[in-house]
Amino acid sequence: MITAERKPIEEILEYLEPYDRILLVGCNECVTVCAAGGRKEVALLSSALQMARMKSGRTLEVREMTLERQCDPEYVEELVNFIDQAGAVLSMACGCGVQEVARRFKDKPVFPAVNTKFMGASERQGVWAERCQGCGDCLLGLTGGICPIARCSKRLLNGPCGGSTDGKCEISPEVDCAWQLIWERLKALGLEKRYEDIISAKDWRTSRDGGPRKIVREDLAS
Amino acid sequence: MSFQKQLSSGEFVVLAEMDTPKGVDISELITNARRIKGRVDAVVIPDMGDGMMRMSALGGGVLMHQQGIEAIIHVCCRDRNRLALQAELLSAHVLGIQNVVVARGEEMAYGDHFDAKPVNDLDEIGLLQAIRSLQEGVDLAGIELKGSPIFTVGCTIEPYVDDKALDRELELAQKKVEAGAQFIITPPVFDMDLFASFVEKAKPLGVPLIPTVFLLKSVGIARYMATTLPAYHISEELISRIRKASNRELECIRIAGEMVANLKQLAQGVHIVTLGWEYQLPSILDYSGL
Numbered sequence: 001m002i003t004a005e006r007k008p009i010e011e012i013l014e015y016l017e018p019y020d021r022i023l024l025v026g027c028n029e030c031v032t033v034c035a036a037g038g039r040k041e042v043a044l045l046s047s048a049l050q051m052a053r054m055k056s057g058r059t060l061e062v063r064e065m066t067l068e069r070q071c072d073p074e075y076v077e078e079l080v081n082f083i084d085q086a087g088a089v090l091s092m093a094c095g096c097g098v099q100e101v102a103r104r105f106k107d108k109p110v111f112p113a114v115n116t117k118f119m120g121a122s123e124r125q126g127v128w129a130e131r132c133q134g135c136g137d138c139l140l141g142l143t144g145g146i147c148p149i150a151r152c153s154k155r156l157l158n159g160p161c162g163g164s165t166d167g168k169c170e171i172s173p174e175v176d177c178a179w180q181l182i183w184e185r186l187k188a189l190g191l192e193k194r195y196e197d198i199i200s201a202k203d204w205r206t207s208r209d210g211g212p213r214k215i216v217r218e219d220l221a222s
Numbered sequence: 223m224s225f226q227k228q229l230s231s232g233e234f235v236v237l238a239e240m241d242t243p244k245g246v247d248i249s250e251l252i253t254n255a256r257r258i259k260g261r262v263d264a265v266v267i268p269d270m271g272d273g274m275m276r277m278s279a280l281g282g283g284v285l286m287h288q289q290g291i292e293a294i295i296h297v298c299c300r301d302r303n304r305l306a307l308q309a310e311l312l313s314a315h316v317l318g319i320q321n322v323v324v325a326r327g328e329e330m331a332y333g334d335h336f337d338a339k340p341v342n343d344l345d346e347i348g349l350l351q352a353i354r355s356l357q358e359g360v361d362l363a364g365i366e367l368k369g370s371p372i373f374t375v376g377c378t379i380e381p382y383v384d385d386k387a388l389d390r391e392l393e394l395a396q397k398k399v400e401a402g403a404q405f406i407i408t409p410p411v412f413d414m415d416l417f418a419s420f421v422e423k424a425k426p427l428g429v430p431l432i433p434t435v436f437l438l439k440s441v442g443i444a445r446y447m448a449t450t451l452p453a454y455h456i457s458e459e460l461i462s463r464i465r466k467a468s469n470r471e472l473e474c475i476r477i478a479g480e481m482v483a484n485l486k487q488l489a490q491g492v493h494i495v496t497l498g499w500e501y502q503l504p505s506i507l508d509y510s511g512l
Contacts, residue, residue: 205336
């Protein structure tokens with residue numbers, strides 16, 4: 001999933017300073033799962049914003065909505081009947097959702113209420129960790145299902161480096177050494193031989209480094 | 223007189239661009255540089271222009287310095303992060319480089335290492351601010367330097383296809399000047415009237431403009447550029463002049479020379495680009511009357 005964390009309320013209030021009536025829009029997908037921008041978080045932020053405004057002697061009218069998917073034009077269209085009454089939109093979706101709303105409603109200011117963080121997985125209740133950087137040319141088949149691009153601090157394709165101690169990365173004792181994990185996993189699978197293979201320098205064109213990416217499925221595109 | 227002094231005293235400066243070799247054979251670079259020593263005020267060394275891997279601009283700049291030729295080196299953000307950029311700038315100063323141009327750095331995709339990962343940790347404005355900070359004795363981490371470098375700092379303006387694109391470029395140039403650019407190298411000029419109106423529009427920037435004179439080497443190149451790069455504003459008349467000439471190569475050199483001479487009336491210098499034909503620089507200078 002795409003993970004996110006809510007922005008500090010002071011930053012959000014600064015964005016909203018010129019407006020007295022806003023549309024606060026959550027998303028039922030990734031940001032709901034990582035508890036950053038679903039229906040519940042929309043309600044909490046709405047109350048917090050209104051209270052903060054009242055403290056400063058002004059009011060803020062907030063219409064709350066949570067879309068099925070904010071990155072999908074079909075669902076964003078549901079805002080059409082409410083957009084005119086709002087001075088601005090505050091989106092609790094990831095950056096994709098914020099941009100989709102901004103693309104659809106060109107004359108309406110749209111502000112982000114969360115910081116989009118990474119593509120990750122849930123490690124345990126309330127803990128999410130980065131797992132994928134979307135490099136566009138998946139290496140997991142070579143590395144025992146553990147990604148060195150997303151999980152090695154140096155993105156080493158042939159690790160580990162000298163900073164690996166007792167299975168931890170030198171940047172923090174909280175961070176596992178991805179190459180230690182890869183080694184252990186290959187060993188468990190009886191694929192130690194694969195560790196000896198040198199992975200060649202990566203072609204980064206498939207990653208964001210080749211510029212903004214797009215997928216066009218001719219069989220589906222209209 | 224140094225490039226910086228000429229620039230600040232309003233004198234016309236002549237710059238010639240020279241690429242470093244792809245390899246370690248520097249004989250051609252040195253021979254070509256010696257040919258124009260004393261005839262140009264500085265040699266401009268691109269920083270792996272067009273994303274082609276070559277000897278570094280700093281290496282080329284130092285070679286010029288060893289030959290007694292003042293160098294202006296390009297620095298771009300494509301290949302280095304803020305540590306490497308600052309380190310290179312400190313090295314450049316110590317090795318005798320007094321002038322740098324913050325260049326855009328063409329997309330990696332257009333170069334010969336198209337699978338490489340571009341860095342772009344800073345952008346052009348960020349790099350100009352970094353240079354200013356180093357000159358003030360502090361690095362980007364806020365740590366005081368033991369001795370600070372001094373540079374004359376330039377920037378570039380990209381070719382513009384119409385007035386709207388030009389306005390955008392000028393707005394960006396304004397930011398670059400505010401961030402520390404002291405002169406601007408502008409795109410190749412093929413149309414003097416157009417350049418004259420550019421000069422008017424760019425006046426508020428308040429820094430010297432150094433237009434590029436680009437050597438068209440053949441009808442084919444002129445035609446190709448006119449078709450694929452409309453922002454260069456190459457006219458049919460110009461293409462036809464080359465086509466009709468009995469010696470087309472010489473005509474191209476003559477055109478470049480005339481352009482240099484004409485620009486003397488409008489700008490504070492010229493930046494001659496010959497892309498591989500650096501051996502023709504003396505002839506261009508001959509035809510320019512300089």
